[in-house]
Amino acid sequence: MSTQLFSISLINIHGETKTMGDFATKAILVVNTASECGFTSQYExxxxxxxRYKSQGLMVLGFPCNQFGQQEKGSNQDIEAFCQLNYGVSFPMFAKIEVNGSGAHPLFKYLKSQAPGLLGHQAIKWNFTKFLISGEGGKVERFAPMTKPLALEDKIVRILAASSTD
Structure with a gap:
């Protein structure tokens, strides 16, 4: 288990303090999100x-971010209402954060260090960048915004299956 990852503090969309350890499971999909982005339909x-997979050990975590084209202007309450009304989002959502720069949230600093982007660049380029964390925080994989969530399904199934045989 990655103690560093699971000790990271989070604030959920309701203002409650949590840690990544509260969401430790077989596979975690972390996504920086935005309500007014061309990729917003990925919420679906x-x-x-x-x-499909929460009962088998998948955790999906959404982190709204307004750093890319000002595409997440609303309050946390606005974001939650938008996500539920338009996409039926029921997976855990968190308070708006920054993913790049000096104000980057510690979770995204950690994820970027574990899975740098192309050519080793750590910066996140746009909304809906995805990080798939497997087996108690062991391996972290990064996926570009244009990678649709369902394209990760085979990887998720493999992680869940491997975790159930450990």
Whole structure:
């Protein structure tokens, strides 16, 4: 288990303090999200994955971010209402954060260090960058915004299956 990862403090969309350890399971999919992005419809596929695999050990975590084109302007309450009304989001959502720069949330600093982008660049380029964390925080894989969540389904199934045989 990655003590560093699971000790990271989080604030959920309701203002409650949690840690990544509260969400430790067989596979965790972390996504920086935005309500006014060309990729916003990915909420639908994220919710599908959550519904299909949560009972088998998948955790989907959404982190709203307003750093890319000012595409997440609303309050946490606005974001939650938008996600539930338009996409039926029921997976855990968190308070708006920054993913790049000096104000980057410690979770995203950690994820970027574990799975740098192309050519070793750590910066996140846009909304809906995805990080798939397997086996108690062991391996972290990064996926570009244009990678649709359902394209990760085979990887998720393999992680869940491997975890159930450990």
């Amino acid at each position: 596929e994220l919710e599908q994955l959550w519904q």
